[in-house]
Amino acid sequence: VTEALTKGLTEIVESHIDAIAIGATVLGTGGGGDPLVGSLIAKRKIREHGPVQVVGTEELSDDDVIAPIGMIGAPSVSLEKISAANELDQAMGLIEDALGKQLSAIMPIEIGGGNSLLPIAAAASKGVPIVDADAMGRAFPEAQMVTFHLEGYGPGTTALVDVQGNGVITRPTSGAWSERLARVTSFEMGGSATMIDYVHSGAVVRKCAIPGTLSLAHSIGEILLSPELRDEQRLSTITDTLGGFQLFTGKVTELDRSVRGGFTRGLAQLTGISDDKDSQMSLYFQNEMLLATRGDQLAAVTPDLIAVLDTATGQPITTEALRYGARVSVVAFPCNPRWRTQAGLETAGPKYFGYDVDFVPVEQLVSDTNAPSA
Amino acid sequence: VTEALTKGLTEIVESHIDAIAIGATVLGTGGGGDPLVGSLIAKRKIREHGPVQVVGTEELSDDDVIAPIGMIGAPSVSLEKISAANELDQAMGLIEDALGKQLSAIMPIEIGGGNSLLPIAAAASKGVPIVDADAMGRAFPEAQMVTFHLEGYGPGTTALVDVQGNGVITRPTSGAWSERLARVTSFEMGGSATMIDYVHSGAVVRKCAIPGTLSLAHSIGEILLSPELRDEQRLSTITDTLGGFQLFTGKVTELDRSVRGGFTRGLAQLTGISDDKDSQMSLYFQNEMLLATRGDQLAAVTPDLIAVLDTATGQPITTEALRYGARVSVVAFPCNPRWRTQAGLETAGPKYFGYDVDFVPVEQLVSDTNAPSA
Numbered sequence: 060v061t062e063a064l065t066k067g068l069t070e071i072v073e074s075h076i077d078a079i080a081i082g083a084t085v086l087g088t089g090g091g092g093d094p095l096v097g098s099l100i101a102k103r104k105i106r107e108h109g110p111v112q113v114v115g116t117e118e119l120s121d122d123d124v125i126a127p128i129g130m131i132g133a134p135s136v137s138l139e140k141i142s143a144a145n146e147l148d149q150a151m152g153l154i155e156d157a158l159g160k161q162l163s164a165i166m167p168i169e170i171g172g173g174n175s176l177l178p179i180a181a182a183a184s185k186g187v188p189i190v191d192a193d194a195m196g197r198a199f200p201e202a203q204m205v206t207f208h209l210e211g212y213g214p215g216t217t218a219l220v221d222v223q224g225n226g227v228i229t230r231p232t233s234g235a236w237s238e239r240l241a242r243v244t245s246f247e248m249g250g251s252a253t254m255i256d257y258v259h260s261g262a263v264v265r266k267c268a269i270p271g272t273l274s275l276a277h278s279i280g281e282i283l284l285s286p287e288l289r290d291e292q293r294l295s296t297i298t299d300t301l302g303g304f305q306l307f308t309g310k311v312t313e314l315d316r317s318v319r320g321g322f323t324r325g326l327a328q329l330t331g332i333s334d335d336k337d338s339q340m341s342l343y344f345q346n347e348m349l350l351a352t353r354g355d356q357l358a359a360v361t362p363d364l365i366a367v368l369d370t371a372t373g374q375p376i377t378t379e380a381l382r383y384g385a386r387v388s389v390v391a392f393p394c395n396p397r398w399r400t401q402a403g404l405e406t407a408g409p410k411y412f413g414y415d416v417d418f419v420p421v422e423q424l425v426s427d428t429n430a431p432s433a
Numbered sequence: 434v435t436e437a438l439t440k441g442l443t444e445i446v447e448s449h450i451d452a453i454a455i456g457a458t459v460l461g462t463g464g465g466g467d468p469l470v471g472s473l474i475a476k477r478k479i480r481e482h483g484p485v486q487v488v489g490t491e492e493l494s495d496d497d498v499i500a501p502i503g504m505i506g507a508p509s510v511s512l513e514k515i516s517a518a519n520e521l522d523q524a525m526g527l528i529e530d531a532l533g534k535q536l537s538a539i540m541p542i543e544i545g546g547g548n549s550l551l552p553i554a555a556a557a558s559k560g561v562p563i564v565d566a567d568a569m570g571r572a573f574p575e576a577q578m579v580t581f582h583l584e585g586y587g588p589g590t591t592a593l594v595d596v597q598g599n600g601v602i603t604r605p606t607s608g609a610w611s612e613r614l615a616r617v618t619s620f621e622m623g624g625s626a627t628m629i630d631y632v633h634s635g636a637v638v639r640k641c642a643i644p645g646t647l648s649l650a651h652s653i654g655e656i657l658l659s660p661e662l663r664d665e666q667r668l669s670t671i672t673d674t675l676g677g678f679q680l681f682t683g684k685v686t687e688l689d690r691s692v693r694g695g696f697t698r699g700l701a702q703l704t705g706i707s708d709d710k711d712s713q714m715s716l717y718f719q720n721e722m723l724l725a726t727r728g729d730q731l732a733a734v735t736p737d738l739i740a741v742l743d744t745a746t747g748q749p750i751t752t753e754a755l756r757y758g759a760r761v762s763v764v765a766f767p768c769n770p771r772w773r774t775q776a777g778l779e780t781a782g783p784k785y786f787g788y789d790v791d792f793v794p795v796e797q798l799v800s801d802t803n804a805p806s807a
Binding site: 153157224231244 | 527597600601602616621
């Protein structure tokens with residue numbers, strides 16, 4: 060099974076989509092857009108236009124024009140407000156018009172459920188390759204939380220398109236302004252919109268993007284869907300293979316979730332099962348899972364990845380799909396090392412989100428918890 | 434003095450600006466942007482670049498490209514958040530870039546204090562003529578309340594620029610969507626922004642615009658500034674000349690004003706002076722004055738023009754500059770006939786703003802009030 064993790068995709072056909080959706084939802088840490096809607100759109104576009112060629116970042120020419128495309132808004136909204144079939148095409152046309160350039164390839168801005176799949180649909184529709192890479196190595200809630208930003212590259216000219224057919228182009232002065240303008244615009248558009256930002260050259264993408272993440276998502280999905288593994292083996296196979304940790308197993312005993320300021324925000328309280336009934340874990344989220352605590356102890360924190368999976372089946376659960384009473388397992392993985400730099404932590408560390416804790420790598424937190432008390 | 438009203442401007446020099454500012458503030462019915470800030474910017478641009486050529490709508494060629502430019506946002510904000518000197522230039526560059534066309538001339542989108550003056554500044558800066566016309570014949574709070582809309586012409590591609598240098602281009606599907614997107618964007622930009630919308634050809638402007646309104650504003654301003662007239666003569670000269678009515682004189686005894694949803698909204702209660710102490714007038718506004726009632730009787734209502742002037746000096750007072758205790762006179766004028774059509778009333782009549790009254794022309798309301806009781 061571990062071989063799957065080194066096996067890169069060379070093209071994406073309809074039968075790949077379910078595995079990519081599931082794997083990307085694990086890496087998406089609860090956010091990144093709804094995987095079901097994204098799957099349906101990607102499958103239909105592949106049926107209509109044929110398989111999508113996958114290219115590695117090393118195959119890009121310096122002057123290729125690469126467009127990340129995805130959904131911005133609260134996942135709670137996008138489940139009920141399905142994006143129109145032509146939103147992707149309209150967004151690509153709008154950005155080509157604004158830039159006066161043709162797009163050479165598409166890439167996911169983040170590896171999250173829907174936002175890994177919409178770029179595949181867009182690439183199929185346009186007949187261009189998709190780059191096996193993204194700009195987060197996970198999903199994050201805000202638009203400037205991308206590796207381009209960490210390397211000093213701005214959002215450039217951005218495009219927003221809604222289900223009504225409205226188009227908005229922004230030329231923001233910074234990544235933070237791009238996020239602010241896109242957030243209020245997508246909120247006014249009904250809570251979600253299709254967005255293209257951080258369109259950069261092949262040279263810049265090669266320097267900034269995190270390579271291989273579409274293939275990684277596909278491999279994780281294959282493990283979780285594998286008929287050869289028993290349900291209880293799936294979780295340990297994933298954590299063992301990715302260098303992750305199983306933090307907690309329990310049921311959801313409290314759930315506070317609402318759409319505020321254009322995000323799905325909330326807190327889930329988990330309580331241990333059977334002989335572990337006194338143990339508790341709290342999960343704080345803003346579209347994505349951002350902070351896990353066990354009592355007053357930090358268990359894992361952004362930018363490290365925190366994912367919630369169904370204990371019985373190993374299927375990942377988005378922050379929007381989380382339900383009271385569900386039996387879930389919490390797993391955590393180290394983030395890409397770029398997010399652990401000073402720039403990375405300033406951009407997407409716990410203090411940025413208003414949590415008064417210092418970042419501690421999840422592997423160190425787990426090691427401290429397991430160490431015998433003095 | 435009445436001759437002034439038929440005398441069209443052929444060019445605008447610095448010494449015209451004060452009169453235009455005052456006259457446009459009367460026609461702006463309390464809104465249309467702050468006249469002081471607009472005056473300072475227009476005077477400086479004329480000093481730097483020379484006088485601005487004024488052209489009538491009949492002089493436009495069919496394929497001229499005419500850009501209305503102005504400020505969108507709450508007047509309360511624009512007084513404290515002065516627009517940057519280069520916002521006008523940046524907005525004109527952004528729209529030319531988005532359209533792939535050069536602008537032939539500039540026009541005011543509305544005749545209001547600041548929004549009559551910023552287009553003059555823009556025209557001076559770009560070295561193109563200004564059209565002696567606007568698209569409202571007054572000021573209105575929302576972007577789709579323009580004569581283009583009444584004739585079935587949409588906003589087209591629009592540009593928004595803020596003091597930080599952020600640029601936003603929208604391609605909205607309707608005038609209502611243009612307003613919604615521009616309102617939230619300008620609010621996020623800090624409460625106000627420079628906007629270009631309804632860029633149309635000379636042929637369309639000739640068909641839709643209300644001609645002569647810049648010259649009209651200048652003439653009204655000349656009357657109000659005239660050293661030949663005694664203070665108490667100014668008001669009656671204006672109402673007599675424009676076919677308007679003096680509705681009320683009193684002092685402001687209650688004032689409720691706040692910035693909500695990107696607008697300056699509120700209610701001013703006026704009470705009569707000396708032998709008229711029992712009489713009252715209520716004025717409701719959303720950036721502009723929209724409704725005047727005397728007790729439970731309608732006195733004047735949008736789209737007719739309601740202006741508040743200082744009783745002693747005849748100087749117009751914006752909704753933002755209105756102060757508790759001020760002695761003011763309320764005057765009203767019939768709007769351009771296009772606003773009294775079904776389309777006009779649906780777009781900017783009392784019901785649109787949520788007032789449960791039917792539109793009655795101000796001349797009829799005054800005639801009913803003055804008629805002897807049965």
